[in-house]
Amino acid sequence: MTETVESRPAADLVGAGDQPQLFIGGRWVDPHSTEKLEVFSPATGERVGSVPLADEVDVDTAVKTARAAFESGVWRNTPPAERAAVLNRAADLINERSADITNLVSAEMGATPTDVATLQQLAGTGVLQGYAAAATDFPWEERRAGLFGETLVTREAVGVVGAIIAWNVPLFLLCNKFGPALAAGCSIVLKPAPETPLNANLLAQTFVDAGVPEGVISIVPGGVAAGQALVDHPDVDKITFTGSTAAGRAIAARCGETLKRCSLELGGKSAAIVLDDVDLEANIHMLVFSAGLINAGQACVAQTRVLVPQSRHDEIVAAMVETAKSFVPGLPTAPGTTLGPLITDKQRQKVEGYVAKGKEEGATAVLDGTRPEGLDDGFYVTPTIFTGVTNDMTIAREEIFGPVISVIAYDTVDDAIAIANDSDYGLAGSIWTADVERGVEVAKQIRTGTLGINWYAIDPASPFGGYKNSGIGRENGREGLESYLEHKSILMPMGYTSES
Ligand code: NAD
Numbered sequence: 232m233t234e235t236v237e238s239r240p241a242a243d244l245v246g247a248g249d250q251p252q253l254f255i256g257g258r259w260v261d262p263h264s265t266e267k268l269e270v271f272s273p274a275t276g277e278r279v280g281s282v283p284l285a286d287e288v289d290v291d292t293a294v295k296t297a298r299a300a301f302e303s304g305v306w307r308n309t310p311p312a313e314r315a316a317v318l319n320r321a322a323d324l325i326n327e328r329s330a331d332i333t334n335l336v337s338a339e340m341g342a343t344p345t346d347v348a349t350l351q352q353l354a355g356t357g358v359l360q361g362y363a364a365a366a367t368d369f370p371w372e373e374r375r376a377g378l379f380g381e382t383l384v385t386r387e388a389v390g391v392v393g394a395i396i397a398w399n400v401p402l403f404l405l406c407n408k409f410g411p412a413l414a415a416g417c418s419i420v421l422k423p424a425p426e427t428p429l430n431a432n433l434l435a436q437t438f439v440d441a442g443v444p445e446g447v448i449s450i451v452p453g454g455v456a457a458g459q460a461l462v463d464h465p466d467v468d469k470i471t472f473t474g475s476t477a478a479g480r481a482i483a484a485r486c487g488e489t490l491k492r493c494s495l496e497l498g499g500k501s502a503a504i505v506l507d508d509v510d511l512e513a514n515i516h517m518l519v520f521s522a523g524l525i526n527a528g529q530a531c532v533a534q535t536r537v538l539v540p541q542s543r544h545d546e547i548v549a550a551m552v553e554t555a556k557s558f559v560p561g562l563p564t565a566p567g568t569t570l571g572p573l574i575t576d577k578q579r580q581k582v583e584g585y586v587a588k589g590k591e592e593g594a595t596a597v598l599d600g601t602r603p604e605g606l607d608d609g610f611y612v613t614p615t616i617f618t619g620v621t622n623d624m625t626i627a628r629e630e631i632f633g634p635v636i637s638v639i640a641y642d643t644v645d646d647a648i649a650i651a652n653d654s655d656y657g658l659a660g661s662i663w664t665a666d667v668e669r670g671v672e673v674a675k676q677i678r679t680g681t682l683g684i685n686w687y688a689i690d691p692a693s694p695f696g697g698y699k700n701s702g703i704g705r706e707n708g709r710e711g712l713e714s715y716l717e718h719k720s721i722l723m724p725m726g727y728t729s730e731s
Contacts, residue, residue: 236333236344238564241272244338245331246433247280253289254432256296256446257439263288268425268452273341273572274563274609282428285451290420290460293449297391297418298466300446307388307416309444311371314414315363321409321441322356322363325402325434332433336402339427341571341609342526343563347402350526354689355406358707361691365712366414374729381723386716388416389492390468393461395482397474398424398574399529399632404473405434407706412471413443415715420449422461424474426574428452459485468492469715476630476656476700483703494704494714496531497697498630499658502651503534503687504673506644506664507542511550514663514685519554519636521661521687524614527571528582528634531701532659532687536620536627537638538647544640548618551636552598555614558634560603572609573633579610582633586615589626589637595619600634622650630656648676657698661687680705 241247249267252259262283270279283289301307306314325332329352333344336351373384394408401423412419423431431450438448451457455478462470462485469492472482476497486493503522522534539547561568573579579602586600600615612633620627620637627637641647651660657679662670670684680696681689689695694705704714723729 236330236348238337238344239334240564241277241279241338244279244335246335246429247338249280250282250429250432253283253285253293253452254435254450255289255293256300256449257443258445263292268428270339270426270429272338272609273574276608279338280429282432282452285422285453285457287456287460290451290457290464293420293451294391294393294461294464294466296446296449297420300444301388301391301418303446305444306413306418306447309416311366311369311414311416314416315366317442318359318363318366318410318413321438321443322359324437324441325352325356325406328437332402332430332437335433336427336430337563339429340398340401340574341563343568343571346526346571351400351402354691355403357691358403358407359410361708362410362414362712364692365709369709369712377722379722380725381728383721383723385719385721387719389715389717390417391466392417392419392715393464393467393470394419394421395458395461395470395472395474396421396423398426399526399531401427401430402434405431407473408471409438409448411706411711411715413438413447414712417469417715418447420451420461420467422451422453422458425452425454458482462486462491463489465489469494471714472496479702494706495702496706497658497700497702498656499531499533499697499701500536500628500630500654500656501532501534501659501679502536502538502654502677503661503663504538504647504651505540505543505547506662506669506673507540508665508669509543509663510665511547515550515554517686518663519551521683523634523636524555524558524570527573529574529632532681532689534659534661534687535631535636536622536651537636538641538650539638541640541642544638548597548616548638551638552616555598555616555636558614560606560611560613562606562609570613570634572606572611574610576610578632579612582612582631582635585626585629585631585633585635589617589620589624589635592624592626593619594624594626594637622653628655644673648673652678655700658701659687661685
C-alpha cells in the first residue's frame with residue numbers, strides 16, 4: 232500500500248498558479264488564444280491556477296508539431312527497447328515527484344493526495360511499466376509461410392494520436408494514453424478535461440524529462456471545442472477517448488466521417504454479485520468501496536448495482552450501511568478524510584436528482600445522503616444506499632457518478648447473472664464468494680470487459696475495456712499496444728526464403 236502523502240496548501244503547489252504558456256512538442260510556447268481556463272478546488276472553491284484555453288490554431292500547431300516529429304522518425308525509429316526504457320524512466324520520475332504530482336491532482340479534482348497516490352499513481356505507473364514490458368516482448372516483425380511463399384508482417388505506429396480524457400482519475404488516464412502511444416512509436420496530442428489541466432502539463436514535462444524527444448508530446452487544455460478541433464484535424468490518425476458514452480458516440484461519428492481509427496473507454500453501470508456463501512466480514516469494506524465509494528463514486532468501474540441473495544439480504548444491507556457510514560467526508564488536506572467532494576456543483580445536483588428519482592420510483596433510502604455540515608464551500612454529498620430497487624428503475628440503469636448504491640435482491644444465481652447482464656453497459660463487475668472457482672464460473676457468464684473475485688482492480692498487463700455502450704477497444708498490456716499499431720504485409724518473391 233502507498234504511504235500517506237503529506238498535503239500542501241494550493242499556493243505552495245508545484246505546477247499550480249497561472250501558467251501563461253502551452254506545452255507544445257515538449258516546449259513552453261506562447262498561445263494564439265487569449266482566453267484562459269480557470270481551475271478551482273471542488274473541495275474549497277479556492278482558485279488553484281489557470282492555463283491558456285487552446286483554440287483551433289493552438290490545436291493545429293500542436294498537431295502539426297506532432298506530425299513533423301512523426302515524419303522525422305525521431306521516435307518511431309527509436310528501437311522499442313529504448314522507447315520502453317523511457318517509459319520506465321517516466322514511471323520512476325512520477326514516483327520520485329509523487330508529492331508534487333499527487334498534491335496538484337488532489338487540488339484539482341478533490342481526492343486526498345493519499346488516494347491519488349493509491350488509485351491513480353500506482354495504476355498510472357503500473358500501466359507505463361506494463362506497456363514498456365509489452366513493447367519489449369512484442370513481435371514487431373514476423374515471417375509467415377503464406378500461400379505464395381514467405382510474407383513479412385510488420386507492426387508500425389499508427390501515426391499522430393489525439394487523446395481526450397476525463398477529470399475523474401486524470402493522472403491514471405494520461406499515463407494510459409501516453410503509455411501505449413509512446414510504446415508504439417506514435418506522437419500524441421492530449422486534451423485534458425477542463426477541470427484538471429494543470430497536472431497534465433506537469434506530467435507531460437515529466438515525460439520529456441524522462442527522455443521523450445522534442446515534438447512528440449503536446450497538451451492542449453480546453454473543453455468540447457478543443458476536443459472537436461482535435462477529432463476533426465486531418466493530420467490526426469487515431470483518436471483515443473475516455474469519457475461519457477454520450478460524448479463517445481459524438482466523437483465516434485465524427486471519426487467515421489474521416490475514417491480515423493478510434494478507441495473509446497466510456498461509462499458503466501456495473502454489478503457486484505454477492506453469492507450466498509460470501510464471507511461478509513472479510514469483504515464488506517472492499518465491496519462497499521468498489522460499489523460506490525471509490526473516488527466518491529466518480530469511477531467508471533464502480534459496481535453500483537449490488538445484487539444480493541434474498542436469503543442474506545438484511546444482513547448484507549445492514550453491514551453495507553454500517554460500512555458506508557464509516558467513510559469520513561472532509562477536506563483532501565485533512566488527516567482522516569476518506570470521502571472527497573464531487574467535481575462540480577452541477578455534478579452534485581445531478582447526483583441529488585438521481586437520489587430523488589430513486590425515491591420517486593419506489594426505492595427505499597436505507598442510508599440517505601446529505602450535504603455534510605461544515606464543508607459548505609465544497610461539493611460534498613454523503614453516501615446513499617437504496618434497497619427495494621428493481622433493475623428497470625432509473626437508478627439501476629443510468630450511470631450516476633456519485634456515492635449512490637442500489638441493492639437489488641435475487642432468488643437464484645441464474646437470476647443474478649440475468650440482472651447483471653440486463654444493462655446497456657458492460658464495463659466491469661465483481662463476484663463475492665468463499666469459493667473462488669464458483670466465482671470464476673459466474674464471472675464467465677457476465678458480458679463485461681473486466682471482473683474481480685472478492686475485489687475489483689484494473690491490471691496493467693491485462694486488457695481493460697467495455698462491451699456494449701461502455702466502449703470500443705481495449706487498453707493495457709499487449710492488446711492495448713495493438714490498438715496504436717497498423718499491420719503491414721510485405722510479400723517476398725515466389726520461391727524466396729530469408730536467411731534467418
Ligand atoms: P465527458 O464525456 O463530458 O468529457 C470527457 C472529455 O471529453 C473532456 O475532456 C471533455 O472536454 C471532452 N469532450 C466532451 N464532449 C466532447 C466532444 N463532443 N468532442 C470532443 N471532446 C469532447 O465526461 P466527463 O463527465 O468528463 O467524465 C465522466 C465520464 O467518463 C463518465 O461517464 C465515466 O464513466 C467516464 N470514464 C470512463 C473511463 C473508462 O476507462 N471507461 C474512465 C474514466 C471515466
